[in-house]
Amino acid sequence: MSESIADASPASGGPDQAYNYAYLDEQTKRMIRRAILKAVAVPGYQVPFGGREMPLPYGWGTGGIQVTAAIIGREDTLKVIDQGADDTTNAVSIRRFFAKVADVATTTSTEDASIIQTRHRVPETRLREGQIIVFQVPIPEPLRMLEPRETETRTLHALSEYGVMQVSLYESIARHGRIAKTYNYPVLVNGRYIMSPSPIPKFDNPKLDRSPALQLYGAGREKRIYAVPPHTPVKSLDFDDHPFEIERWDECCALCGSRESFLDEVIVDDSGKRMFVCSDTDWCERHQR
Amino acid sequence: MRDLAPGLADPPHDAQRLFRAVLDAISHPGRVVELIDAPAGPSGVGPAATGCLLTLADRDTPLWLGPAYDHEAVRDYLRFHTGAPLVADRAQATFALLSPEVAEFDGFAIGTDSYPDRSATLVIEVAALGSGATRRWRGPGIDGASRVAIDGPDDRFWQAWNENHALFPCGVDILFVAGRQLAALPRSIAVEA
C-alpha cells in the first residue's frame, strides 16, 4: 500500500517537478485568466471564479496566490508583503511557495518588483506603470457586513443601489461626529461599483486612485476576482461636509524619520512606553540610508 | 485528416507570456502589443488571433467562427488545440473569431446586470493596428484620452460599438488582432471620432 502512495505522491521526485509550473494546472490557469480579463473589463465588479483548494489555508491569501499563480512567469520579479513588511511569516511563506513552484526571482524592493502580492498594505513607494499589485481579500463584498446575503448584495450592485452604504456612513457620523471606518474603507470605482479595497488602512486608499499600476484582487474562500485598471478613478466614499481623511501621526518614524509613511506603534517596555516605526520595511530601509 | 499546424511550443510558459501580453493590452486599451510567442496557426488565421485563442479557450468556452473562418482547416486546428466546442449559435459563444465586416454585436452574450462577466469576448482580425482611421478612446486604463488607429472597422462598426458601450456594465469585449499584434477594447471604453 505504501508503495502505491509513494508513486502517487506529488512529493516524489521533488515538489517543484511533480506539480505544474506555478502549481496550478493549465486549465485552472485559463479559467482564472479569463476571470481576470473580465474583471479588468468591468472595473470594481466581482467576477465569480472556480477557486481551487490551495495548499495554504483559506483566509491566508489563497485568492491572491491563485491570481499570482495565473499571471506569474519566469521573467517576473516577485515581492510579497504582509502588514507592509517583507519578513512577516506569512509573507515569507508565500514568497517561498512561489520561489519553489514558479522558479521566480524575488525581491523586497518595491521598485524592482514586477508583481507585488500584498496583505493589508499598499507600498509607500509610488507604483509605476507595468507593475501589477495583487491584493489578498478576505471578504470581497463591500456591503457584506450591512447585508449578509449574496443574493441581496448582487442585486444591489446590479441596480447601483448603494443607499445602505451611505446610511451606514451617515450613522457613523451621527454617532461619532465623523466617519469612524478606519480600514477596508469602501471606494467607488470609475463612478459605478462600490468596491472593497481589502483591509488596507484608509491611509492607503488615495494610492489606489488613478494608480499607473494594475490592481488585481483575489478572494479565494469567497471565490471572487476583481480589478482596477491603471489610471482609473477610485473615490473613497464621503460627504461634502465630512470629506474623506486619512490617519495622521504626531510622531515620525523612530528609525528613518519619515513623516509621510504609515506608522506601526510598538510597545517597548512594561510601562507601556511606545515608539513608532514605518510599516513599510522597504521604504524605511531606503530612508535610513 | 491532414496534418495540423503545431500549437504552443512550450504550453505553460508560452501561454503565460501570451496572457500577460493580452492582460497588458486590456489594462491599457488601445495599446498595441506584440504576441511574440504566438504560433503561425492554420492558414487564413493570423498568429495573434491563434495565440490568444490557444491561451484562453478550452472545452469550457464555446467558440463561434465568423463566415471568413468557418472552414474545415480552421475548425480542425482550433478543435484539436483548444478542445473548445464550436457553436453555430452566437449567443452561446464565450469567444468568437470574426472579421470586422460581420461585426454586429447583436446576438452575442452581453452578460446580465447581476453577472456582467457572462459576456462574449470577440477576437476581430483587422487589416492593421496603428494605422488607418484614428479615433479618440477614453475610459479605465487610459490616462485621459488616447488616439488609436485601426485599419478595418467602418463607421457602422463604431456606431455599434457605442451602443455596446452604452450597455455598461454589460456588453461584449473586443480583442483586435492583426498579424502578431493585438489591441484590446473592453466595454468600458468610449470611442469618439
Next chain:
Amino acid sequence: MYVAVKGGETAINHSLELLADKRRGERSVAELSLEQIDQQLSLAVDRVMTEGSCYDRSLAALAIKQARGDLIEAIFLLRAYRTTLPRFGDSLPIDTTEMLAERRISATFKDVPGGQVLGPTFDYTHRLLDFSLAAAGERPLAPTAPTEEPLPLPRVGDILQRDGLLEPPSQGDDGHDLTRQPLMFPASRPLRLQNLARGDEGFLLALGYSTQRGYGNNHPFVGEIRYGHVPVSFVPEELGFAIELGEIEVTECDMVNQFAGSHDVPPQFTRGYGLAFGHAERKAMAMALVDRALRADELSETATSPAQDEEFVLAHSDNVEASGFVQHLKLPHYVDFQSELVTVRALREEVERRNREAAAAAAALDKAAE
C-alpha cells in the same frame, strides 16, 4: 535601539522541524503504519474521505498520520492533493439497490423484505470503557452468516413510492461541480447535496438536531439506512460502454418526512437524502435532515429557521473554509489595529474636549449665579 523582528524564514523552518518531531512522538513507541490507520481507525478514514471528496483509503490514512489525527487538517490535506489530480470524466451514478449490505435497518416498518440487518454498530454497545483493549492480545474473529448468494435488497422508499405514498426522488443533475465552479444561489438540489456531503459533520449534526427541536421541524422517520459495498462504473469515451472500476463503501440514509400535497397531488410523504463514503451513519442522517429542511421553499413551507436557510447553511458548512478563516485571525493585523487606535484616540480626545468645555461653561454659570 529597537530593531524590527526579522528571521521569519528561520522561524518557519524551525517550526516545521518541531512539528515533524511532535508528529512522530516518543521514539521508543512504535510508529503507526498507514495499514493500521486504515484498518483500526477506519471510521476516521471514512470521514476524511467523505469530507475530503476523495475515495482513497490509503491517501486518507496518510493525511490522518500527517495531520497527527486532526481530522479537519487531514481533510484539508486530502482536498489540496485532490485538486491537482487530472480528471478523466464522470462515473455513472452508483445504484444502491446493488449494494452488498453489511447493515440495513428501517425504522418505519417492523420488518422489510431482506430483513433488518444490524451489522457492525455502536448502537447497542454499553458505553463502558473496555479495558481489555488497553492490553495487547488477539481477538477472535466474529462469526459470519452462512454464505449464500447475496439477495438484492429492495429499498424501503421504493416500496412506499410504488404505492404513491412517498414522492419519487428528484432526477437529473445540472453538471455543476462545487470543486470546479463557485457556489451560486439559489443552488440546485444536486449542488446542495454535494455541498452537504462535503460539509462538516459537526455543523450538519447541530443543524439537523435543531430541526428536531422545533427550528424547522419536518417530522422525520428513518425510512432506511444501509451500509455496504457498491460497484462504480465508468463509460470511457473510446469504448462507449460501461466498465466496472471497482467497489466503494457507502452509507445511505433515506429519511421519510412530513407529508405534503396540493390540489393536484394527493398527500404523500417527502424525502430527505444523505450519502457518505464508508460507514458514517451520523453524517448521512444529519445530511438527510438538513437536505429536507433546505427544501422548504420547494415544498411551499415557510422558511423561518437556520437549517432552512440555504445561503446560511451552504456558505458555512465547509470546515476547510471555516477553519482557515477563523484561524487567519492569528495572522498579524497590526496595521488595521493601528488604524483603529488612531481613530479611537481621536474620538476620545474629542469627547474629553467637549466634557472640559461643558464643565468650564457650567462653572462660569455657577459663578455668574453667585
